[in-house]
Amino acid sequence: MEENNDITRTELDELGEFGLIDRLTQDFPLRNPSSLKGVGDDAAVINHEGYRTLVSVDLLVEGIHFDMTYTPLRHLGYKSAVVNFSDIYAMNGTPTQIVVGLGISNRYSAEALDELYSGIRLACEEYHVDMVGGDTTSSKSGLVISITVIGMAKEEDVVYRSGAKPNDLLCVSGDLGGAYMGLLVLEREKAEFLANPNMQPQLQGFDYVLQRQLKPEARRDIVARFKELGIKPTSMIDISDGLASEVLHLCKESGVGCQLFEGKIPQDPTTVKIAKDFQIVPSIAALNGGEDYELLFTIDQNDYEKIQKMSEDVSIIGYMTPDKGIAELITPDNHAIPLKAQGWNHFKTES
Amino acid sequence: MEENNDITRTELDELGEFGLIDRLTQDFPLRNPSSLKGVGDDAAVINHEGYRTLVSVDLLVEGIHFDMTYTPLRHLGYKSAVVNFSDIYAMNGTPTQIVVGLGISNRYSAEALDELYSGIRLACEEYHVDMVGGDTTSSKSGLVISITVIGMAKEEDVVYRSGAKPNDLLCVSGDLGGAYMGLLVLEREKAEFLANPNMQPQLQGFDYVLQRQLKPEARRDIVARFKELGIKPTSMIDISDGLASEVLHLCKESGVGCQLFEGKIPQDPTTVKIAKDFQIVPSIAALNGGEDYELLFTIDQNDYEKIQKMSEDVSIIGYMTPDKGIAELITPDNHAIPLKAQGWNHFKTES
Numbered sequence: 001m002e003e004n005n006d007i008t009r010t011e012l013d014e015l016g017e018f019g020l021i022d023r024l025t026q027d028f029p030l031r032n033p034s035s036l037k038g039v040g041d042d043a044a045v046i047n048h049e050g051y052r053t054l055v056s057v058d059l060l061v062e063g064i065h066f067d068m069t070y071t072p073l074r075h076l077g078y079k080s081a082v083v084n085f086s087d088i089y090a091m092n093g094t095p096t097q098i099v100v101g102l103g104i105s106n107r108y109s110a111e112a113l114d115e116l117y118s119g120i121r122l123a124c125e126e127y128h129v130d131m132v133g134g135d136t137t138s139s140k141s142g143l144v145i146s147i148t149v150i151g152m153a154k155e156e157d158v159v160y161r162s163g164a165k166p167n168d169l170l171c172v173s174g175d176l177g178g179a180y181m182g183l184l185v186l187e188r189e190k191a192e193f194l195a196n197p198n199m200q201p202q203l204q205g206f207d208y209v210l211q212r213q214l215k216p217e218a219r220r221d222i223v224a225r226f227k228e229l230g231i232k233p234t235s236m237i238d239i240s241d242g243l244a245s246e247v248l249h250l251c252k253e254s255g256v257g258c259q260l261f262e263g264k265i266p267q268d269p270t271t272v273k274i275a276k277d278f279q280i281v282p283s284i285a286a287l288n289g290g291e292d293y294e295l296l297f298t299i300d301q302n303d304y305e306k307i308q309k310m311s312e313d314v315s316i317i318g319y320m321t322p323d324k325g326i327a328e329l330i331t332p333d334n335h336a337i338p339l340k341a342q343g344w345n346h347f348k349t350e351s
Numbered sequence: 352m353e354e355n356n357d358i359t360r361t362e363l364d365e366l367g368e369f370g371l372i373d374r375l376t377q378d379f380p381l382r383n384p385s386s387l388k389g390v391g392d393d394a395a396v397i398n399h400e401g402y403r404t405l406v407s408v409d410l411l412v413e414g415i416h417f418d419m420t421y422t423p424l425r426h427l428g429y430k431s432a433v434v435n436f437s438d439i440y441a442m443n444g445t446p447t448q449i450v451v452g453l454g455i456s457n458r459y460s461a462e463a464l465d466e467l468y469s470g471i472r473l474a475c476e477e478y479h480v481d482m483v484g485g486d487t488t489s490s491k492s493g494l495v496i497s498i499t500v501i502g503m504a505k506e507e508d509v510v511y512r513s514g515a516k517p518n519d520l521l522c523v524s525g526d527l528g529g530a531y532m533g534l535l536v537l538e539r540e541k542a543e544f545l546a547n548p549n550m551q552p553q554l555q556g557f558d559y560v561l562q563r564q565l566k567p568e569a570r571r572d573i574v575a576r577f578k579e580l581g582i583k584p585t586s587m588i589d590i591s592d593g594l595a596s597e598v599l600h601l602c603k604e605s606g607v608g609c610q611l612f613e614g615k616i617p618q619d620p621t622t623v624k625i626a627k628d629f630q631i632v633p634s635i636a637a638l639n640g641g642e643d644y645e646l647l648f649t650i651d652q653n654d655y656e657k658i659q660k661m662s663e664d665v666s667i668i669g670y671m672t673p674d675k676g677i678a679e680l681i682t683p684d685n686h687a688i689p690l691k692a693q694g695w696n697h698f699k700t701e702s
Contacts, residue, residue, distance in 0.1 A: 018692075036403065040604065041512050042441035042589060043407035043502065052387065053404050056394035056484060057499055059452035063491040090393035101410035101452075101497045133407060139495075140414040146452045146497035148408055151394065161392050238393060253391065341369075 010110035044132035054151035056087035062142030077119025086218035088151030090238035092159035101146035103139030164235035164254035168298035170318040180289020182213025233297035245341035257323035361461035386481040395483035405502035407438035413493030428470025437569035439502030441589035443510035452497035454490030515586035515605035519649035521669040531640020533564025584648035596692035608674035
């Protein structure tokens with residue numbers, strides 16, 4: 001919960017804009033043959049001959065998406081990159097390049113930004129993605145991180161949100177609700193720390209949910225398994241705003257309905273335990289908590305046997321119906337409740 | 352200098368994130384065959400088969416890059432898009448798609464954001480570019496606009512900053528220093544308005560420099576003429592930080608030196624007159640003032656006759672030398688002064 005003690009602190013105005021850019025963007029080797037030109041020109045040059053190019057952008061704003069009190073900058077850099085990669089996997093593609101826009105206040109030293117970039121660098125290494133450009137500028141208040149990811153996919157591989165058909169199986173990777181529980185734990189410790197700054201944070205036993213919140217991974221492995229098994233989902237989306245919101249997106253874009261079984265929602269025992277400690281119904285954490293970055297997808301029933309081979313990583317949680325606009329949660333005692341997207345309404349949390 | 356009087360004011364929390372996104376992103380028809388899928392999925396899908404994909408990002412932050420006191424939102428939207436297009440033209444390419452990241456505070460109404468997007472829409476229309484995705488979130492303070500542009504170019508057409516050779520001619524499109532003079536005029540009127548809010552701003556006679564500052568254009572026409580005339584610049588960059596800074600970029604990336612003739616720097620008579628009123632040497636406004644978004648490029652001497660056909664739009668302002676690292680400004684009385692990049696050191700202007 002403490003700020004990094006900078007042994008060396010280099011002020012940004014000592015470096016100037018170009019000095020800072022040189023410092024931050026060094027040591028990002030290009031790993032993809034399609035990355036023809038990276039940082040250092042007016043634009044990056046990419047060669048995706050014969051493939052579809054995929055593009056997505058995410059903007060992360062201090063005080064809205066992250067709280068510097070408990071977010072290590074290295075983790076923040078890693079997460080900022082990985083959540084973008086997740087958007088490309090959700091198209092059944094492979095992320096290949098990112099460009100990074102950074103707005104920074106003088107409050108940050110060059111060393112702090114090195115930390116942020118070390119996280120971005122690690123994510124690029126892990127996911128074999130090239131950092132090929134960016135824009136670094138100052139900001140009047142806090143940190144703003146804009147990451148645009150470019151990816152590729154063969155024409156026949158691209159999966160949209162709009163392809164779900166009635167009777168398709170609704171599936172999700174991994175388990176849900178953990179990232180939201182991690183956030184609640186961190187917020188609780190922050191509140192206690194503010195009340196009593198001498199107190200040490202109590203984070204033992206929360207490793208799983210803290211990692212889900214602070215250092216999430218994108219499900220590259222799921223997309224790779226699809227290829228091995230010859231599965232092409234009929235629709236797919238990544239879970240950034242909570243399961244309910246994403247199910248509704250698939251239904252809306254595909255023009256179908258859905259029956260989602262509450263009892264089938266996969267949850268880690270740690271998540272369930274912490275949710276109960278917070279007096280939250282665990283499935284609500286999965287439905288309305290965000291940032292799990294798991295993949296939600298539909299498959300044709302003919303792929304049922306294939307998907308069974310992924311049963312360690314994938315849960316079947318429902319099926320699509322012809323009832324356009326009707327998405328229902330089926331409770332364990334067989335009540336049907338209309339699904340509602342609580343999502344992250346950032347506009348409402350602000351004063 | 353007045354804030355827009357919203358007849359209708361729709362608060363952002365009435366719309367929610369998805370409602371706002373739907374509202375802002377409607378009415379952006381796709382114009383390029385390469386734009387296979389626009390807004391509404393995890394990523395946009397682009398088909399640049401057989402072409403190089405070019406990518407660039409710019410981050411614009413309220414209070415740093417623009418001042419809402421005198422920047423109409425529609426102009427701001429237009430400029431945000433156009434300055435990105437300029438980066439793609441500077442690679443001798445064609446911008447084809449943008450994705451828009453927007454951080455907004457509650458201070459803005461939905462109608463204000465409509466204005467911003469109407470400017471982005473106009474720029475997309477004028478330049479035949481598709482808006483294919485984005486991310487809209489809240490911000491604790493002020494407006495943050497992140498635009499990533501995707502462009503394309505044939506492999507053999509891409510021009511880097513690094514290709515200038517000794518004896519190449521250094522050329523620039525249009526005229527320089529106007530955007531900076533526009534900024535000074537606006538800052539002066541703002542100061543007077545703050546001192547006496549009943550005063551009407553005096554902006555007559557300043558149309559040219561105000562347009563250069565508030566509604567710049569990217570030099571698509573120059574790139575089109577290159578193709579007509581069979582000119583391929585050996586290196587190119589767009590002028591966002593001032594002529595001096597950009598010349599130094601070309602020299603550094605190409606490993607050459609440069610002799611730049613002060614007397615050859617093209618300037619509009621209005622710019623010269625206003626600079627003198629502000630007691631600024633006009634060429635200094637061109638060398639160190641930014642945001643002109645003209646193209647600075649080098650050509651082989653063999654292309655001299657071809658470039659003469661563009662003499663209405665292009666000025667030859669110097670030549671490259673083998674003296675790596677030595678970039679000099681030659682004054683009208685034949686003194687050689689080392690070029691220095693003042694640029695926009697945003698980090699220094701902040702408190």
